[in-house]
Amino acid sequence: MKVLLLTRYSRSGASSRLRYYQYLPFLKAHGVDVDIYPLFEEQYLKRLNAGQPQNPASILSAYLHRIFRLITSRAYDLLWLEYEALPWLPDWLERILGRGAIPYIVDYDDAIFHRYDRHALPWVRSLLGHKIDAVMRNARLVIAGNAYLSQKAVQSGAKWVKCLPTVVDPARYRMKPSGKSPVFTIGWIGSPTTAAYLVPLYAVLGRLSQRSGIRLILVGGNPKDVPSAFPVECRPWSEETEAEHMLDFDVGIMPIPDEPWAYGKCGYKLIQYMACGLPVVASRVGANIRIVKDGVNGYLASTDEHWELALRALQENPELRRAMGSQGRMDVEALYSLQVMAPRLANLIRDSLNSNWK
Known part of the structure; x- marks a missing residue:
């Protein structure tokens, strides 16, 4: 054929x-x-x-x-x-x-x-x-x-x-090694266009940083208005290195607006995070609702308060991060491979x- x-x-x-x-x-x-x-x-x-x-x-x-x-x-x-x-x-x-x-x-x-x-x-x-x-x-x-x-x-x-x-091809993604991170690292992967979706979340991340140190790693996005309240590391994307970059994350995030264009997004970055054994936090919008089992492999958030509570829970509980990450990896192998x-x-x-x- x-x-x-x-x-x-x-x-x-x-x-x-x-x-x-x-x-x-x-x-x-x-x-x-x-x-x-x-x-x-x-x-x-x-x-x-x-x-x-x-x-x-x-x-x-x-x-x-x-x-x-x-x-x-x-x-x-x-x-x-x-x-x-x-x-x-x-x-x-x-x-x-x-x-x-x-x-x-x-x-x-x-x-x-x-x-x-x-x-x-x-x-x-x-x-x-x-x-x-x-x-x-x-x-x-x-x-x-x-x-x-x-x-x-x-x-x-x-x-x-x-x-x-x-x-994804799970063989391309290694599970994040167990062990305590020196600083709680929130990660995001995407493109310069979708990096704009991060901006409404900066205030939440700033409050988290005030209580306990965090850092933000952005792979593939280099937004103009990067906050100064916490360390932000922008890394270039490449197909060869994207999976390795995600091993430096403690949690992967996917904020998107509640609007028609975003309803067409298929949640691929969530599947990537989960393939690395990472817990996820995502907007309660579109395909995210199907991919994220709220409270099982990550959290869904619809308000700033929800985002802050979800990220703080993961920040304070490494065992919760490991459990959710393991479940996410199993979901990827069964449903998204x-x-x-x-x-x-x-x-x-x-x-x-x-x-x-x-």
């Missing part, structure tokens, strides 16, 4: 790496041969993360290469899309350029549709507000990373919807070509 996979980014892009690239060896072992072509190359992503302007000629070249892939897609049995084929272009144009030449499936791990249907400009909402509905509706299969995205697909009229969480999910994904891809598809 030959599959043409069109991702948004190369392996350096988190969503592309986690939802597609990490599966490729497993899919090949299950008889699914995948040719993968990202829309944007490494330089685009580097500029994006650095907040630098993009090169218009490079973007035009990327779109022309993507159109070529669509036009020549008949050489494959199935087309597999990350979100859409051509961002910021209407659905009808994607179809004219060949998106429907062969059956296709599409995957979402983010509420990408809100980029269009909640855009500030009325003409964007009018032209593209229902684009993703059409992409979902015409797909053989929609794979969604959480319940919010699954619900969107169903409401859009998608014929077949399956929910597959974003997962590549070894569990890869056979399911391979079966879904094969079944999407079945003549009796739904």
